[in-house]
Amino acid sequence: NAGVTQTPKFQVLKTGQSMTLQCAQDMNHNSMYWYRQDPGMGLRLIYYSASEGTTDKGEVPNGYNVSRLNKREFSLRLESAAPSQTSVYFCASSLDKDEKLFFGSGTQLSVL
Amino acid sequence: QKEVEQNSGPLSVPEGAIASLNCTYSDRVSQSFFWYRQYSGKSPELIMSIYSNGDKEDGRFTAQLNKASQYVSLLIRDSQPSDSATYLCAVNIAGGGADGLTFGKGTHLIIQP
Secondary structure, three states, X not given: OOOEEEXXXXXXXXXXXXXXXXXXXXXXXXXXXXXXXXXXOEEEEEEEEOOOOOOEEOOOOOOEEEEEOOOOEXXXXXXXXXXXXXXXXXXXXXOOOOOOOEEXXXXXXXXX | OOOEEOOOOOEEEEOOOOEEEEEEEOOXXXXXXXXXXXXXXXXXXXXXXXXXXXXXXXXXXXEEEEOOOOEEEEEEOOOOHHHOEEEEEEEEEOOOOOOOOEEOXXXXXXXXX
């Protein structure tokens, strides 16, 4: 039982490049989330999916897109990376929206 | 605007003492409250959840909730060096169409051997 798995663990991009962060959970959870964590800013919600087939913006959605591919998988895409998107990204899931979250191990992203 | 406030610390506590971590929140209708522990370079892990006023105990951890004062706390008894971490308070709003859990910025706890 792996829990929440996200890939990659580390990534370096040049400004303007695109990439997709992958996330999968095997806990049969309905809700999935993408957060970013920056020093002094705490965890901030980028996008979430309350259930399969739905996605909604969080606190800081600009510059990102998401896809809830199926119940297990929720991806985050940066279409044109900017240095301001340098951060640690966490995927999380919960049985239902706003219940206790289980986090993946994180992705350290640097945009040069 | 939902807000969750924590003292960033560092909070330094001698080994074996009680560590007391505090959190206040802005929204009176918040219904669910969580404490997460995050070691440096790692992901947050759930320590405690609490949903009703009063105390909830789990081993060395006690969560305390006072909805009237919009205040939730975490007590760690018999503190150990392995408890040194950042503790995140998280709050949600029941039935809200918005934004998942709102996290505080965390309190950095240091347990001194």
